[in-house]
Every structure is written in C-alpha cells, then in structure tokens.
Amino acid sequence: MRTIRLASWGLVGLAIVAIGLFFLFERPGGNGRGGNEVLRTATTGTAAIRADFSLVDHTGKRVTADDYKGRWLLVYFGFTYCPDICITSLNTMHDVMEKLGDTADRVQPMMISVDPERDTPEVMARYVNAFDKRIVGLTGTDDEIRHAARSFRAYYARRENREAPERYLVDHSGYLYLMAPDGSYRTVYSHSEPASKIAPDILRFIEKEKDA
Amino acid sequence: MRERMTAPLARLSAAMVVAVAMLVAAAAPAAAQDGAVEAGSLVVSEAWARASIMEGRPAAVFMKIENRGKTGDALVSATTSAAARAELHTHVETDGVMRMEEVPEIKVAAGGSVELKPGGYHVMLFDLPIKLKAGETFPLTVTFKSGMTTTVMVSVVDPKESRGKADEHDGHHGNGGGHNHD
Numbered sequence: 581m582r583t584i585r586l587a588s589w590g591l592v593g594l595a596i597v598a599i600g601l602f603f604l605f606e607r608p609g610g611n612g613r614g615g616n617e618v619l620r621t622a623t624t625g626t627a628a629i630r631a632d633f634s635l636v637d638h639t640g641k642r643v644t645a646d647d648y649k650g651r652w653l654l655v656y657f658g659f660t661y662c663p664d665i666c667i668t669s670l671n672t673m674h675d676v677m678e679k680l681g682d683t684a685d686r687v688q689p690m691m692i693s694v695d696p697e698r699d700t701p702e703v704m705a706r707y708v709n710a711f712d713k714r715i716v717g718l719t720g721t722d723d724e725i726r727h728a729a730r731s732f733r734a735y736y737a738r739r740e741n742r743e744a745p746e747r748y749l750v751d752h753s754g755y756l757y758l759m760a761p762d763g764s765y766r767t768v769y770s771h772s773e774p775a776s777k778i779a780p781d782i783l784r785f786i787e788k789e790k791d792a
Numbered sequence: 793m794r795e796r797m798t799a800p801l802a803r804l805s806a807a808m809v810v811a812v813a814m815l816v817a818a819a820a821p822a823a824a825q826d827g828a829v830e831a832g833s834l835v836v837s838e839a840w841a842r843a844s845i846m847e848g849r850p851a852a853v854f855m856k857i858e859n860r861g862k863t864g865d866a867l868v869s870a871t872t873s874a875a876a877r878a879e880l881h882t883h884v885e886t887d888g889v890m891r892m893e894e895v896p897e898i899k900v901a902a903g904g905s906v907e908l909k910p911g912g913y914h915v916m917l918f919d920l921p922i923k924l925k926a927g928e929t930f931p932l933t934v935t936f937k938s939g940m941t942t943t944v945m946v947s948v949v950d951p952k953e954s955r956g957k958a959d960e961h962d963g964h965h966g967n968g969g970g971h972n973h974d
Contacts, residue, residue, distance in 0.1 A: 706846050711951070735889050
C-alpha cells in the first residue's frame with residue numbers, strides 16, 4: 581500500500597517536471613500558448629531565434645540585419661492588405677516609440693512584409709509612414725522573406741481565395757519581437773499587449789544590458 | 793421550381809435597398825447623430841471603421857449589437873454602398889498566429905449583446921470603389937437571422953485615432969504579461 585502511494589506521488593512529480601520542461605522549451609519568452617502544431621514546428625527553442633535577413637527597405641535600399649547592428653529591433657511580420665491586426669500592431673509600435681522617450685533613438689521598429697506580391701517598397705512606404713516615420717518597412721522576394729521569417733521562427737502562410745484570387749489573405753504570427761543590438765532574441769509581445777506594458781519592459785531590457 | 797432572380801437584378805435591388813436606407817438616414821438626422829438604430833428588439837450602435845491607408849485595401853467595420861428580446865438572433869449578412877462585398881469575419885488566434893476566417897453568423901443571445909471589435913468579429917469590406925476618409929460616414933445595412941434588417945451609419949476614424957478603441961480591447965488582456973487568464 582505504502583509503495584503504491586509513494587510510486588503515485590513519484591509519477592505526479594515526474595509529470596510536473598515534464599510539464600515544466602515542455603513549457604520551458606515550447607514557449608518563446610513565455611508568450612504564446614503552446615500545444616499547436618504550427619508553433620511547435622516553428623519554434624525550436626529561444627536560442628535559435630535571431631535577426632538574419634537581406635531585404636529591401638521602403639526607400640528601395642537593400643539592407644541586411646548587419647545594417648541595424650548596435651540598435652535594438654522591434655520587429656513585426658505583417659502585410660498591408662491586413663485590415664485589423666496589423667493596424668493595431670503598428671499603432672502599438674508607434675505608441676511604444678512615443679513612450680520610450682529619449683531611449684527611442686536606440687530602438688529601430690520594423691515591419692517585414694509576408695506578402696511580397698502586393699507589398700512593393702512603395703506600398704510599404706505609404707503604409708508604415710501612415711503610422712510612424714521611424715518605422716522601417718521591409719519587403720523582398722518570396723525566398724528572401726521566407727529566409728527572414730525562418731530566422732525569427734515566424735510563421736506565415738498565404739491563403740488563396742478561389743472565388744476572388746486577388747482577395748487572398750495571409751495568416752501570420754501576431755508577435756512583436758524584441759531583438760538585442762547583436763541581433764539575438766530577447767522576447768516577444770503578443771498583439772494584444774498594450775504599449776503601456778511593452779515600453780517599460782523594453783526599457784528594463786535596455787537598462788539591464790547597459791550594466792552587463 | 794421558382795424562377796430565380798438573376799444576379800444583376802439581385803444587385804440592383806440590393807442597391808435600391810441601400811439607396812432607400814440612405815434616404816431614410818438622411819431624413820432622420822436625429823437617429824444618425826445618436827448612432828444607435830433599432831430593428832425590432834435589436835439595437836445596433838457605435839459602428840466605426842478605420843480610414844483606408846491606401847486604395848485597394850479592405851476595411852473592417854466594428855459595432856455593438858444588443859438583443860433586448862426574449863429570443864436569440866444572429867447577424868447573418870451586411871451590404872453597403874461603400875464596398876462591392878461585405879463578409880462576416882472573425883480572428884482565430886492559435887499560438888500567436890492570427891488567421892482571419894469568414895463566419896456564417898454572429899450570434900446575439902436573448903437579453904445579451906455582442907461587440908464587433910479589433911482582434912475579434914468584424915464586417916470585412918472588400919473592393920471599395922473609393923477610399924474611406926476620416927470624418928466621413930457611410931451606411932451599412934445589416935440583416936439578422938430573424939429577418940430583421942436595419943441600416944446603421946458607420947463613422948470613419950483616423951487609423952491612429954482608433955488606438956483608444958483598440959486599447960479598450962487591450963484592457964481586458966492586461967494582466968502583467970501573463971497569458972494564462974483563459
């Protein structure tokens with residue numbers, strides 16, 4: 581009887597450790613919910629997420645992740661045909677920049693298009709400038725965008741519309757990624773987190789690493 | 793077998809409904825000012841959309857729908873002169889991936905209400921002949937499962953001004969960054 585009780589407690593303990601490990605490795609920065617096929621394949625561990633891209637900015641200039649070395653990056657994957665979530669996220673990006681005060685100079689906000697067919701540099705310029713002149717809009721070829729998204733472990737998938745092909749939509753990760761000045765990953769913020777939560781958190785990261 | 797309306801005829805009659813609704817809206821400025829319109833026991837209010845950032849982009853319309861009746865109802869369709877096509881959509885979030893999906897209806901329980909808001913249910917407008925401009929309004933005719941129909945005036949706001957509205961939505965999520973509230 582006693583051995584059975586001990587054994588069952590042991591199993592409970594094992595289960596707790598297993599659940600803990602699962603969340604430790606499955607969740608980027610403690611955000612997201614875990615348990616879905618998409619993210620499980622897209623997220624192979626926080627250490628693997630990094631900024632690695634060669635794209636064209638909204639002024640038509642070819643840029644790589646190295647061009648932004650030395651600055652913190654706030655990165656969002658989206659598309660200009662997106663009528664709701666992307667607008668909310670770019671508004672949040674603008675609000676975050678406002679709330680960062682002088683520290684905003686050390687942060688580069690950017691939107692990377694997941695819809696290269698529609699989002700030319702000119703289109704990106706009109707879109708990002710509508711929110712904040714400091715936001716850089718990046719686009720490129722299918723391959724270049726796929727490469728960039730992979731480096732961030734960001735998910736996107738074009739969904740065709742058979743009835744009206746021009747109305748296709750793109751599913752995409754709704755996160756804002758915070759990347760350190762060396763291009764390494766720090767955390768992600770969900771699209772539903774307000775700027776009033778994100779800005780102080782970014783300031784904490786920047787302050788902490790100043791001393792390090 | 794009944795004779796079916798041909799597509800152009802259906803479009804024409806839809807356009808006429810909108811035209812009549814616009815006349816009614818114009819003739820009743822008090823209703824337009826208040827923003828709330830009634831259809832039986834349903835009250836539709838605070839309809840808004842963000843101004844178009846550029847041409848050729850879809851738009852999302854948000855609103856509140858209250859059902860003061862004793863039976864449940866559901867929003868099943870919408871039409872507007874501002875767009876060639878209006879669909880009912882919702883957002884499905886799976887592990888941070890946002891996916892927009894068309895839904896057949898948006899339920900409004902008896903004595904309850906539903907809010908179409910950023911990040912959730914919305915009326916998605918496709919193929920807008922002209923851009924939506926901040927400060928303008930346009931009519932949107934909504935039809936319910938019960939057959940009730942009404943036309944609400946949608947206020948177009950600057951995309952930046954919509955922040956406050958989106959923040960109301962964010963407020964429900966604000967719990968210090970933890971996401972285990974559900």
